[in-house]
Amino acid sequence: MCGxxxxxxxxxxxxxxxxxxxxxxxxxxxxxxxALIDAEHNLLLHKRLGKVAELEQAxxxxxxxxxxxxxxxxxxxxxxxxxxxxxxHLSGNRVAVVHNGIIENHESLREELKGQGYEFxxxxxxxxxxxxxxxxxxxxxxxxxxxxNTIARLDGAYAIAAIDAENPDRVVAAxxxxxxxxxxxxxxxxxxSDQLALRQVTDRFIFLEEGDMVDMGxxxxxxxxxxxxxxxxxMQRVSAAxxxxxxxxxxxxxxxxxxxxxxxxxxxxxxEASHQVEDERFGAGAGAIFDQVKAVQIVACGTSYHAGxxxxxxxxxxxxxxxDVEVASxxxxxxxxxxxxxxxxxxxxxxETADTLAALRGQGEDEFIASLVIANVxxxxxxxxxxxxxxxxxxxxxxxxxxKAFTTQLVAFLMLAIALGxxxxxxxxxxxxxxxxxxxxxxxxxxxxxxDADIKRLSEAFILKNHALFLGRGIQYPVALExxxxxxxxxYIHAEAYPAGExxxxxxxxxxxxxxxxxxxxxxxxxxxxxxNLEEVRSRGGELFVFADDNAGMKGDSRxxxxxxxxxxxxxxxxxxxxxxxxxAYHVAVQKGTDVDKPRNLAKSVTVE
Ligand code: G6P
Numbered sequence: 001m002c003g004x005x006x007x008x009x010x011x012x013x014x015x016x017x018x019x020x021x022x023x024x025x026x027x028x029x030x031x032x033x034x035a036l037i038d039a040e041h042n043l044l045l046h047k048r049l050g051k052v053a054e055l056e057q058a059x060x061x062x063x064x065x066x067x068x069x070x071x072x073x074x075x076x077x078x079x080x081x082x083x084x085x086x087x088x089h090l091s092g093n094r095v096a097v098v099h100n101g102i103i104e105n106h107e108s109l110r111e112e113l114k115g116q117g118y119e120f121x122x123x124x125x126x127x128x129x130x131x132x133x134x135x136x137x138x139x140x141x142x143x144x145x146x147x148x149n150t151i152a153r154l155d156g157a158y159a160i161a162a163i164d165a166e167n168p169d170r171v172v173a174a175x176x177x178x179x180x181x182x183x184x185x186x187x188x189x190x191x192x193s194d195q196l197a198l199r200q201v202t203d204r205f206i207f208l209e210e211g212d213m214v215d216m217g218x219x220x221x222x223x224x225x226x227x228x229x230x231x232x233x234x235m236q237r238v239s240a241a242x243x244x245x246x247x248x249x250x251x252x253x254x255x256x257x258x259x260x261x262x263x264x265x266x267x268x269x270x271x272e273a274s275h276q277v278e279d280e281r282f283g284a285g286a287g288a289i290f291d292q293v294k295a296v297q298i299v300a301c302g303t304s305y306h307a308g309x310x311x312x313x314x315x316x317x318x319x320x321x322x323x324d325v326e327v328a329s330x331x332x333x334x335x336x337x338x339x340x341x342x343x344x345x346x347x348x349x350x351x352e353t354a355d356t357l358a359a360l361r362g363q364g365e366d367e368f369i370a371s372l373v374i375a376n377v378x379x380x381x382x383x384x385x386x387x388x389x390x391x392x393x394x395x396x397x398x399x400x401x402x403x404k405a406f407t408t409q410l411v412a413f414l415m416l417a418i419a420l421g422x423x424x425x426x427x428x429x430x431x432x433x434x435x436x437x438x439x440x441x442x443x444x445x446x447x448x449x450x451x452d453a454d455i456k457r458l459s460e461a462f463i464l465k466n467h468a469l470f471l472g473r474g475i476q477y478p479v480a481l482e483x484x485x486x487x488x489x490x491x492y493i494h495a496e497a498y499p500a501g502e503x504x505x506x507x508x509x510x511x512x513x514x515x516x517x518x519x520x521x522x523x524x525x526x527x528x529x530x531x532x533n534l535e536e537v538r539s540r541g542g543e544l545f546v547f548a549d550d551n552a553g554m555k556g557d558s559r560x561x562x563x564x565x566x567x568x569x570x571x572x573x574x575x576x577x578x579x580x581x582x583x584x585a586y587h588v589a590v591q592k593g594t595d596v597d598k599p600r601n602l603a604k605s606v607t608v609e
C-alpha cells in the first residue's frame with residue numbers, strides 16, 4: 001500500500017529516498033514519485049506509473065539532486081493508477097505533498113479550491129492538500145503553521161509530508177490515522193511510513209503518536225501533539241539486524257516464504273529450554289491478566305482473520321472458554337453486547353492494518369479486560385498500543401499473499417490456548433501432549449514441503465478453470481477458507497470455501513466437470529461425514545482433489561485425485577494442511593503467469609479503511 005519516505009540533510013538525498021522506496025516495494029503499489037529541492041531552490045519532480053525501477057530510470061536519464069525531498073509509492077484509492085495520479089502532488093511549482101490515507105471531504109474542498117482558481121492535475125483526494133497548503137503559503141503564513149491550518153480543514157485518515165521551495169531546509173509532516181516514524185540521523189533527519197524504509201541510514205526512531213505534527217531540519221526536530229503542545233517523544237533504538245530480503249535462489253518470495261516455515265515455526269515456538277509455555281511470552285503481566293480471562297474476542301482482517309477462525313476451535317475445545325471471531329471492518333462499526341472477563345485479541349502480520357488498529361482503538365471503556373496482539377512486526381502501531389504482545393518470528397514477509405505469517409499465528413494461538421487452558425480445563429497430561437505435538441510441527445511441515453512435485457502435478461488441472469470449491473469440516477473449514485483465499489489472491493481463479501455440510505444448501509448447484517473441488521480431509525472424527533459430502537460431488541461429475549493422510553483411507557480414481565499427506569498429531573493438522581494448499585495456489589499462479597508476489601490490486605499492508 002502507499003509508502004512515504006522523506007529526508008532533510010546536509011548531503012544529497014535522492015538515493016536515500018529511492019532506496020527507501022525500494023524497501024517499501026513489497027507492500028504493493030502501482031506508481032512512484034519523488035520531489036527534491038535543489039541548491040537553487042527549484043522544486044524538481046519525477047513521477048512514473050509502474051515500478052520504482054521506472055522512477056530510477058527517470059532519475060538516471062535526468063538526475064535531480066537536493067538536500068530535502070519527499071518520495072512515495074502509491075496504491076490507488078481515488079483515481080486510476082497513472083503518472084498524473086502518482087504522488088508527490090505540486091501546487092504553484094513551490095510546494096509538494098505526499099499522502100497516505102484518505103481525505104473524506106476532498107470533494108467539497110476541491111470545489112472550493114477550483115472556485116479560487118486552482119487547476120487540478122489529478123483525480124486524487126490528495127491534491128486538495130497541496131493546494132490548501134499553497135494557499136496558506138501565498139498568504140505568507142509560516143510553513144509549519146500553514147500545515148496546521150491545512151490539516152484543520154481535513155476529515156479522514158492521513159500521514160502527510162510536505163516540502164516548500166521557499167523553505168528549502170525543512171520537511172513538515174502530520175500523522176492522523178496512518179503511521180509515520182522519524183528516523184534520527186547525525187546532521188540529518190528522515191521520515192517514513194515504516195521504519196524499514198530508513199534502516200539503511202539510521203537505527204534511531206521516534207514513532208509518532210496520533211495527531212502529532214513535525215517540523216524538521218537537518219539538525220532540528222520539533223514535534224507538537226494534536227493540541228498544539230510541544231512534545232518530546234521517546235527515541236527508540238531498533239537494534240535488530242536488518243533482515244536480508246533477497247530471493248535466496250527461489251523464483252518468488254512466496255515460494256521462499258513457504259519453504260521458510262519449518263524454521264519460522266520453530267523460532268516462534270521457542271520451547272526448547274522449558275518445554276512449557278511461559279505466560280511472559282505474551283508480555284509482562286500476562287499471567288495476572290490471563291487469570292481473569294473468561295472469554296476471548298478475536299479481531300483481524302484477511303488471512304489473519306482465518307487464523308482467528310482456526311483458533312476459535314482450539315480455545316473452545318482445549319480451554320472450554322467462549323471465543324468470538326470477527327473481521328475488523330465489521331467489528332468496529334457495530335453495537336456490541338459485553339461479556340464479562342473478555343480478552344481482546346487482535347491478529348496482524350504487519351501490525352498496521354487500518355481496520356484492526358481502529359478496532360483496538362475503538363473498544364468501549366472497560367469493554368475488555370485487556371488487549372493482546374499477535375503480530376509479526378515489532379514496533380508496529382498495534383504492538384505499541386496493545387497491553388500484551390506475542391511476536392511471531394516469521395521474519396520479513398514480502399509476498400503479498402501471507403504464508404509463514406499465518407502458520408506462525410496459528411502457533412501463537414495454540415500457545416495461547418495452552419496458557420489459558422491450564423487455568424481452565426486443560427490437564428497437565430493434555431498440556432504435555434500438546435507441547436509434544438507442537439514440537440513435531442516443523443518436521444511435519446518439512447515433510448509436506450517434500451510433496452511439492454506432486455502438488456505441482458495436481459495444480460495443472462486448475463490452470464484453465466475459472467472457479468474452484470474448497471471443502472472442509474470442523475477445524476478444517478477455516479483451513480479450506482485460507483486455501484481458497486490463497487488461490488484467488490494469486491491465480492485470480494474465483495475460489496470459495498464451504499463447510500462440507502453446507503454443500504447441499506447451495507454450492508452443489510455449481511458442481512459439474514468444470515468445477516474442481518478441493519477437500520481438506522485428514523483422518524479425523526468428521527471424516528466419514530466428509531466422505532459422504534465428497535460422494536455428492538463425485539456423483540454429479542465433479543472432479544475432486546483430496547488432501548488426506550493414510551488414516552483417511554481415501555481411494556483415488558480418474559475423477560478423484562488423492563494427495564497423500566504426512567500423518568501428524570490432529571491438533572497441528574490445520575497448519576500442515578495449510579502448507580499444502582499454499583503450494584497448490586503457488587503452482588497454479590506460476591503456471592498461469594500471474595505476478596505471484598505482487599498480485600494485481602492487492603497490497604501487503606492495508607493502511608486505509
Ligand atoms: C492484506 C494482505 C493480506 C493480509 C491482510 C491483513 O489484505 O494482502 O495478506 O492477510 O492484509 O493484514 P495484517 O497485516 O493485518 O495481517
